[in-house]
Each structure stands twice: as C-alpha cells, then as structure tokens.
Amino acid sequence: MPIVANGTDSVGASPREGPWQQALRTAIRDPLELCRRLGLPAEWEAGARRAARLFPVFAPLGYVDRMRPGDPGDPLLRQVLPLDVELEEVDGFVADPVGDQDARLAPGLLRKYSGRVLLITTGACAVHCRYCFRRHYPYHEGPRTAADWDQLLGEIAADPTLDEVLLSGGDPLMLPDGQLAELARRLSEIGHLRRLRIHTRLPIMIPQRVTDELLGWLRATRLTPLVVVHANHSAELDQSVAQALSRLVDAGIPVLNQAVLLRGVNDRVELLAALCRRLVDLRVLPYYLHQLDRVRGAAHFEVPVAQGRRLVRELRDLLPGYAVPRYVQEVSGAAAKQPLV
C-alpha cells in the first residue's frame, strides 16, 4: 500500500474528520466567493476568474478571516487573490525557475545540496500562494505507488552521505498523521539519517493542524525533528497561530520561519521588522528571506534585489542579530542557496 496519496483530490470529507480536515473541506475555492466575502469592488472579479483558471484559488476561511474586508491591497489577500497580471508573459519568468527537474533522483525525490534530500510528499497544500515557485510543478509525477516509495527510500538508504531528509511538497502536513508516522518510521530505520525537517505552511494556515498526534510522532522518532513554517506578514500570526507554534516549541521542536520578499505584501522595512519581532516573540527564529523565484505568473510580486539588500541592511540596524533572516536566492545548479547580502 502506498504511504501517501497524491494531489488535492485526496482531501475529502471522512467520517473521522478532525477540525483541520474540516477547515480544508470548507476552504474557499471559488474566486468570486473570495472577492465577495471580502467586499471587493466588482471590477476585481473578472480578472480573478481568468487567473484562477491557471492556478485555482484555495484559501481556508480561518486565514481569510485575518484579512481586512474591503481592502484589495490587504497583504494576506494579495497572497491568494488571482489577478489579471498573472496572464502576462514576462521575460525571464518560466515554469521551473529553480531547476527542480534536473535535481530528480526518483519520483518525488530532489537532491541539490550536500547531505540533504528533499521529498515531495504530496502535491496538495492548505493554501494556493499566487507566487508559488512550484505552481507549475508536475506533481502527478511524484511518488504514488508502493513501488515509487520503495525506490525513493532505497535511494536514500543507498547514500550514506545523507544525514537529513526534508519533507516538502506541496505541504507534507496535508497527509494524515498515521501516514506521516509510518514514513518517519521507515526513514528512521535508515541508519545514517540524523534529522527530519518538515517544511510546512499548515500551522499558519490552519493552526488546528498541530494535533496531539502530530506532536506525538515528532517527539517519538529517533530522528531530530525541525519544523520550518512559512509566514510573510505579521498579520498572519494571530492568537490561534501563536498557540499552535507554542505547542510545537513546547514539545522541544526547533521552529524556524521562511518568508518570501513580496511586492505589496512585505516590501517595507517596518513590515519585515514587525514580522521578525512577532516571530521571535513566539520563539520562532527567522531563517530565510527568499528572493522571489522567477516563476511564470508571479512577476508582479518581484522586488528588485538592490531594494531587498537595502531592506535587510535597515533590518539589521533595527533588530537583534538573531532576528534578522538570511536574504537568499535559489540559483539553479548552485551548491547552496545563494546569500544576497
């Protein structure tokens, strides 16, 4: 039996549905519903509908509730609202900007850097971020069958230089805890692995995802767990998210944040400073600030690198050193994410 199913279709109602599965089921998928719920002027609707055909809308209600109604420029809304400009072809903005296809070892297994591999556990996410660099990733090529999983685990087992596995996607926490616990068990049997890192936006989107079962298997595994969440703006970190992050930290799990520098979302120093302060107050360390990957449809989010450098320098003058994220860019074929400052 495969450890996981692949794709958004796997998310449906089930008799044993918990609060987080329910939040997925009731998420907004209709661009018009998103516009109307937020009371946007009608002229936003046609563009939203057109751009949603390229990459559908998906936004949990609990996240939408953190937005300011009537404000098309709301920084949370900007991350999920499809816009007409996404349809424009812009030079240099391509389907696979980070060379994922050249890094494939097996279906769903990417190796770019020394010592660590990235596992595309599922194509599904708890939100569709309009700037996502994997918005065109061929998730259907990911691991689906038991044989795919055996091949992938075999590749990891065969390479003793690996000591860390990153679960990514999509969002690995879209999978039920039973499947994740089983995957963690199989990984922990590979003697040379030391750490299991989980890259997820779910604790930010649907904080109820931090269940007792999740904390249970994370605490129980032989591997050292780390969790990297993804928040771009302090308004994402409301009280419910604060509690979810606190549960992870209280369980002894290091929690880091990565953000993407996004025009119209967090491209002012006071916004970045507020995000970083809020994170460290919640005991989450700012890890990376990513330069936008140049994916087709996301050009309107780009902040020039020169401006990004200026912002991060200003941030350093405002914050303690540990609260300043590393400003990096992913370069196809490079041995690590490239520092920009």
Ligand SMILES: *Cc1c(COP(=O)(O)O)cnc(C)c1O
């Ligand atoms: C970003 C990434 C990693 C992790 O890089 P760190 O600098 O260790 O956070 C690992 N593998 C792949 C393929 C990546 O894209």
Ligand code: SF4
């Ligand atoms: S959660 Fe991550 S992988 Fe999913 S759409 Fe957003 S940026 Fe992309």
